[in-house]
Amino acid sequence: MFIDVNANVGHWPFKKLRYNTCASLLRRMNQFGVDVSVVANMNGVFYKNTQSANEELYDEIRSDKAFSRRFVPFAIINPVYAGWRDDFHTCIKKMGMKGVRLHPLYHDYDVTEAPVIELVKMARDFDVPVAFTMRMVDSRQRSWMDLLKESTVKDYIPIMKEVPDAKYLLLNICNGTGLTNEERAVLNKTNYMFDTSGRSIDVVRDFLKNFGKDRFAFGTHAPILDYLSGMLRIEYLNNDEVTAEEKEMLRSGNARKLLKI
Numbered sequence: 001m002f003i004d005v006n007a008n009v010g011h012w013p014f015k016k017l018r019y020n021t022c023a024s025l026l027r028r029m030n031q032f033g034v035d036v037s038v039v040a041n042m043n044g045v046f047y048k049n050t051q052s053a054n055e056e057l058y059d060e061i062r063s064d065k066a067f068s069r070r071f072v073p074f075a076i077i078n079p080v081y082a083g084w085r086d087d088f089h090t091c092i093k094k095m096g097m098k099g100v101r102l103h104p105l106y107h108d109y110d111v112t113e114a115p116v117i118e119l120v121k122m123a124r125d126f127d128v129p130v131a132f133t134m135r136m137v138d139s140r141q142r143s144w145m146d147l148l149k150e151s152t153v154k155d156y157i158p159i160m161k162e163v164p165d166a167k168y169l170l171l172n173i174c175n176g177t178g179l180t181n182e183e184r185a186v187l188n189k190t191n192y193m194f195d196t197s198g199r200s201i202d203v204v205r206d207f208l209k210n211f212g213k214d215r216f217a218f219g220t221h222a223p224i225l226d227y228l229s230g231m232l233r234i235e236y237l238n239n240d241e242v243t244a245e246e247k248e249m250l251r252s253g254n255a256r257k258l259l260k261i
């Protein structure tokens with residue numbers, strides 16, 4: 001079984017995308033044998049009111065029973081936008097979304113600002129993960145209107161230190177993962193997980209040794225990145241590197257535990 005913890009629908013203003021609807025993404029999932037995908041609506045990265053994107057995703061998933069069986073929706077919340085608390089409660093309690101994705105760089109806030117801490121604590125209290133995407137698109141190919149900066153694991157240590165008992169997904173690792181001993185201690189006390197989509201995860205076995213086999217889950221960052229790389233980073237591991245049981249943890253077991261599905 002494969003569970004993709006990092007998929008998207010919607011548009012990117014500076015790049016033409018394929019497979020960016022639930023229907024076309026589902027065809028892609030079927031092609032590669034993916035059973036379930038965690039999905040958010042990228043339109044929320046750019047809408048002033050992110051809730052409009054969450055409503056679009058909710059309506060799209062409800063439009064076909066197959067979508068509700070195969071997609072796990074995450075809400076994009078902007079904690080420095082008016083009404084975000086209502087948006088969170090609507091998405092989690094009424095729409096049944098299973099987590100939130102935050103985009104500090106695009107929505108222009110620091111992860112330790114008071115509303116961010118409050119939001120992460122709310123997610124903790126509802127037992128849903130908070131996902132941070134370290135890079136949406138390659139900054140080397142960016143439009144002049146898009147961001148140049150990309151995140152690192154180190155950038156999220158402060159919010160983990162503030163709310164160590166929340167659940168975190170760190171998606172699309174694009175830069176180094178060097179941490180001080182103090183930062184590593186904070187990370188080790190936190191319930192977090194990486195996905196396998198990032199460009200920096202070119203040798204998964206090294207990451208598994210450094211962070212642990214229970215800290216990774218299959219992810220694609222589709223449709224911005226190709227669908228196969230994240231999968232191959234698991235499948236190429238040999239029996240000396242992971243057992244059959246551990247490989248299944250990477251495919252779906254770790255994700256099922258984090259998402260409670």
